[in-house]
Amino acid sequence: MALESLLGLETILVLLFTYALYNVIDRTLMSPLRSVPGPWYCAISAIFYKRHTKKGTQLEWIQGLHEIYGPVVRIAPRTVNVCDVDAAYIIHSSHKFVKGQSYAAFNFTGVPNIFSTSDPDVAKTRRKLVLPMFTRSAINEMDEMVMLAGIRPLLLLLEKRAESGSTADLYKLFHYMTFNVIGDIVFGRNFGLLKDGTSSDNMITWMNGMRILHARVCAQRTGVQLYAICMLTSSITRPDACSWSASKQAIRIRRSTENPRADSLQRYLTAMEEEKVERMTDAEIAGDMLMQLSAGSGTTAKCLTWTIYLLSRTPDVRARLLQELQEAVPDNGTEIRHAMVRDLPYLNAVIDESLRVYPVGSGGAPRVVPKGGVELCGKYVPGGTTVLARQYLINHSKEIWKDPATFRPERWLTQDSVHLEKMRRAFFPFSMGVRACVGRELAKMEIRVVVATLVRRFNIEVLPENDMTPICSVTVLPRGGSLVSRLTKRTE
Ligand code: HEM
Known part of the structure; x- marks a missing residue:
């Protein structure tokens, strides 16, 4: 009888209740994070944060929490968000705050790459190899390759659409363009995506690989572990494998080429020799190459999308930009090259302001607080806590920016040097x-040339059917995933 009651429902309920109570006390009263403000429910469970992450609404949700609780907020039992510039510098300026476990989702080839590694030594070595790929002088030297692979085909396609009066989904075409550019300078192959807006070179498979990556990152962030099981099925892992084998093939071809051209891949391989990094496997090199494709395409394409969208909503800004471009490039038929527009103050202010309103790379950048903890904005945050200083939230802080939600490039041209600083x-x-x-x-170069060319050559009408509500996934993107527009050629 006694045994029966011991194993009975009541006992199980009592045990569950005790366990839940222990957890609540452990995560609130006993937690070393107890002095960090935030809603009580976030201290107990990560479910609220994960739900908003899944819906893509975490930025506005956290923004609301900062308005209530101040610059440091506990958004989950072991996760803290800070909206403070000094705190952001503390977190990002040294290798003490390493990248968290969630970055493992970017291990495309099964091993850490430049982006995903949390090991400071690996990160330092990989950056030494990758940095020469995208220096200012390297970009200048690759100017023609970028034009040939991405910008010229985009322009050609848009001119055809303008002539025929049909619409163009700029969101999609910008992605194709940035994919083409990285494909050419990192993989030594032109995906040819913009020829007719469709895929050659098995591009759909590559794209699927990227989509799978995206799903994997979201799954990891939202805790959907079941996804890992799906990843085991060969049909799903195939695109990943395809991208990997294509990367290995590119390395092999390059190594056997006698006079290779000076592109990004070549700069990486040369840096390997110069830095005497001998023990890198093909999987590690391929991982770094694929990382460029992943990090360098969607971000740039989305920044272009937001910039064109913002310009379409602000005729005054568009008119001032056009005037600057007409002065810099008087003949409408001239091909715009980077050197012609690199230093145009208003164009640069427009791009900066677009990246301020919609900082596309603001998906997170979580870091782990080192042993011994840290004080952020007067609050002690213990070692092992995940901290985030999201650029989006800092960019929309009323303490720093006047009318933070307003797209106003003029703010970057202020004569008030203290405020500018x-x-x-x-x-x-x-x-x-x-x-x-x-x-x-590289990103800035592509963005400058494309925005300048599009504004100089076309009148762009963004159609109202696009749902441009910003959502935050790995990047900040429009909910509708499109920028369907009608372009007409300018005559002067
Ligand atoms: C508008 C375009 C871009 C934006 C806004 C952007 C933004 C960012 C941000 C915010 C990070 C830090 C992410 C984190 O710590 O989690 C990052 C890292 C990185 N980005 Fe970009 N990016 C852009 C374009 C590019 C391009 C064109 C490439 C290369 C082709 C690239 C390659 C990388 C790599 C390799 C890292 C990792 C660096 C490291 O961890 O040491 N990005 N980017």
């Missing part, structure tokens, strides 16, 4: 410090 310090859309973006110069 404050804005510049708070502005890090390419991240900052030891793990900052290595592809920034």
Whole structure:
């Protein structure tokens, strides 16, 4: 009888209740994070954070929490978000705060790459190899390759659409263009995606590989472990395998080529020799190559999408930009090259302002607090806690920016040098410090030339059918996933 009651439903309920109570006390009253403010339910469970992450609404949700609780908020039992520039510098400027476990989702070839590694030594070595790929001088030398693979075919296609009066989904075409560019300079193969807006070179398989990556990252972030089981099926892993074998093939071909051209892949292989990095496997090299494709395509394409969208909503800004471009490139038929527009102040202000309003790389950048903990904005955050200093939230902080939601490029041209310095310090859309973006110069080059060319050559009407509500996944993107527009050629 006694045994029966011991194993009975009541006992199980009591045990469950005790366990739940223990967890609640452990995560609230006993937790070393107890002094960090935040809603009580976030201290107990990560489910609320995960739900918003899954829906893509975490940025506005966390923004709301900061308005209530201040610059440091506990958003999950072991996760803290900070909306403070000094705290962001503490987190990102040294290798002490390593990347968290969630980055393992980017291990395309089964081993860590430049982006996913949490080992500071590996990160330092890989950055030494990758940085020469995208320096200013490297970009200048690759100018013609970028034009040939991406920008010229895009322009040709858009001119055809303008002539025929049909619409163009710029969101899709910008992705094709950025894929083409990385394909050419990193893999030595032109995907030819913009020939007729469709795929050659088995592009659909490549794209699927990227989509799978995206799903894998989301699954990891939202805790859907079941996804891992699906990943075991060969039909799903095939595109990954395809991208990997294509990368290995590119390395093999390059190594047997006698006079290779000076592209990104070649700069990487040369840096390997110069740095005497001998023990890297093909999987590691292929991982770094695929990382460029993943990090360098969607981000740039989305920044282009947001910039064209924002310009379509602000005729005054568009008119001022056009005037600057007409002065810089008087003949409408001239092909715009990077050197012609690189230093145009208003064009650069437009791009910076677009990256301020929609910092596309603001998906997270979580870091782990080192042993011994850290003080952020006067709050002690213990070692092992995941911390995030999201650029989107800092970019929309009323303490730094006047009318933060308004797209106003003029703010970057202010004569108030103190205020300008404050804005510049708070502005890090390419991240900052030891793990900052290595592809920034390439991205800026593509964005400058494409925005300048499109605004100089066309009148662009963005159709109202596009759902441009920003959502946050790995990047900040429009919910509708399109920018269907009608282009007409400008005559002067
Ligand atoms: C508008 C375009 C771009 C934006 C906004 C952007 C933004 C960022 C951000 C915020 C990070 C830090 C992410 C983190 O720590 O989790 C990052 C890292 C990185 N980006 Fe970019 N990126 C852009 C374009 C590119 C391009 C064109 C490439 C290369 C082709 C590239 C390659 C990388 C790599 C390899 C890293 C990892 C660096 C490291 O961990 O050491 N990105 N980027």
